[in-house]
Amino acid sequence: MKIAIGSDHRGIEQRKIIAAAVIAAGHTPIDYGACSTEAVDYPDVAAEVASQVASGAADFGVLLCGTGIGVSIAANKVAGIRAAVCCDLEMARLSRQHNNANVLCLSGERFTPAEFGALVTVWLATAFEGGRHARRVEKIAALEKR
Ligand code: RB5
Numbered sequence: 001m002k003i004a005i006g007s008d009h010r011g012i013e014q015r016k017i018i019a020a021a022v023i024a025a026g027h028t029p030i031d032y033g034a035c036s037t038e039a040v041d042y043p044d045v046a047a048e049v050a051s052q053v054a055s056g057a058a059d060f061g062v063l064l065c066g067t068g069i070g071v072s073i074a075a076n077k078v079a080g081i082r083a084a085v086c087c088d089l090e091m092a093r094l095s096r097q098h099n100n101a102n103v104l105c106l107s108g109e110r111f112t113p114a115e116f117g118a119l120v121t122v123w124l125a126t127a128f129e130g131g132r133h134a135r136r137v138e139k140i141a142a143l144e145k146r
Contacts, residue, residue: 003124004058006032006045008071011064011108014116018062018106021120030058046074046083053102054080061103062120072105079144082137092119096126098133 003022007015012034019029032048034040042065052058061083063071068085075083083103084095087110095101104123111119128134 001027001059001124002030002057003027004030004032004049004052004061005063006034006049006061006071007064007108008034008042008045008066009037009039010066011106012037014064014106014108014111017113017116018064018120021117022062022124024117025121025124027059027124042070043074046071047078050075050078050081050083050103054078059102060124063103063105064108065105066107066109068105068107072103075103075105080141082140086119086123089118089122092123093126096123097129098136100128100133100137 005015005018022029032045034045046063049061049063053061063075065071072083072085075081081103082099082101083105084099084101085105086092086095
């Protein structure tokens with residue numbers, strides 16, 4: 001699968017860890033910056049990664065900012081995106097199983113390299129459960145049409 005990766009200036013180095021975990025899981029990372037440590041606006045990179053996923057150019061996305069919150073709010077403005085801020089492995093797993101999250105949002109500053117790797121690995125390996133959760137995800141999609 002193609003995994004679009006992006007961050008603001010608070011996730012530059014961490015993106016390399018994310019990309020390595022994506023490759024180790026057998027997938028292809030596509031990097032959308034930011035490329036310098038100069039401050040950039042997180043909605044810009046969130047919009048780019050979210051658009052890649054929404055269009056089908058990428059299968060999933062991973063976004064980082066200081067907290068993970070800003071990129072998630074921005075990405076969720078793009079139709080078809082279910083971006084989830086995950087703070088631990090259980091949230092990562094449940095965001096896939098229950099919410100069919102298609103963009104993983106992480107704080108760039110709260111995890112060790114091993115934790116970043118584990119979060120991405122678990123998130124990519126976990127399938128949507130469907131069933132009652134499909135009905136709820138459909139209701140989320142319906143909100144986009146209001
Ligand atoms: C940038 O300073 C910071 O606001 C951003 O990385 C993120 O944490 C926003 O939610």
